[in-house]
Amino acid sequence: DAGVTQSPTHLIKTRGQHVTLRCSPISGHKSVSWYQQVLGQGPQFIFQYYEKEERGRGNFPDRFSARQFPNYSSELNVNALLLGDSALYLCASSLPTGGLYNEQFFGPGTRLTVL
Amino acid sequence: ELKVEQNPLFLSMQEGKNYTIYCNYSTTSDRLYWYRQDPGKSLESLFVLLSNGAVKQEGRLMASLDTKARLSTLHITAAVHDLSATYFCAVDMYNNDMRFGAGTRLTVKP
Incomplete structure (x- = not known):
């Protein structure tokens, strides 16, 4: 079975530009979460979507937005890019467990470099 | 605010040792x-601990959870080079927010 897929794998942008990152969850998974991992640090939670609705949001500015589509794939959008947005962006999908737990399976990530 | 602290942040071990x-x-x-991350790669799930006293083992790694002490441990037995990676713990906040520690960068030397 295919795991979580993300595209593109690498991306170079300049300050002020906009970027869209894409994620396809594991088949059957309805929840998608996005994380930002700056080099040398642990992942930081950005958003979680479940059944196309935002279910959680981390401490990120409004320049960050996301959405989930009917097929459960997701996009993360970042506007007005800053140098500090350079990071590995990870998407994770999980299978609903009725609130029991939230084991997440991570995709390979998109490496974003802002120049 | 929830804080998740791992220590040590850097660990250099000799093969065959425990830590x-x-x-x-x-x-x-x-x-x-608990997750493992190899350089330039994504995160691989190692263990899911869901209750106080939970203990899980896979190969040379064993994880435990003490919810009263708010402490989890990842024990490495007889380390081998293939275990060299960065290990993260993450705590589920119940509000769909997962908080990660800063990671422990493990290097196993011959």
Whole structure:
């Protein structure tokens, strides 16, 4: 079975530009979460979507937005890019467990470099 | 605010030795996860710990959870080079927010 897929794998942008990152969850998974991992640090939670609705949001500015589509794939959008947005962006999908737990399976990530 | 603290942040071990990585967290949770990350790669799920006293083992790694002490440990037995990686613990906040520690960068030397 295919795991979580993300595209593109690498991306170079300049300050002020906009970027869209894409994620396809594991088949059957309805929840998608996005994380930002700056080099040398642990992942930081950005958003979680479940059944196309935002279910959680981390401490990120409004320049960050996301959405989930009917097929459960997701996009993360970042506007007005800053140098500090350079990071590995990870998407994770999980299978609903009725609130029991939230084991997440991570995709390979998109490496974003802002120049 | 929830804090998740791992120590040590850097660990250099010799092959064959044992060591423990600690993960302390500052709020009530009984759902804790351990992940492994190789350089330039994504995160691989190692263990899911869901209750006080939970202990899980896979090969040379064993994880445990003490929810009363808000502490999880990842014990490495007879380390081998293939275990060299960065290990993260993560605490489930119950509000769909997962908080990760800063990671422990493990290097196993011959």
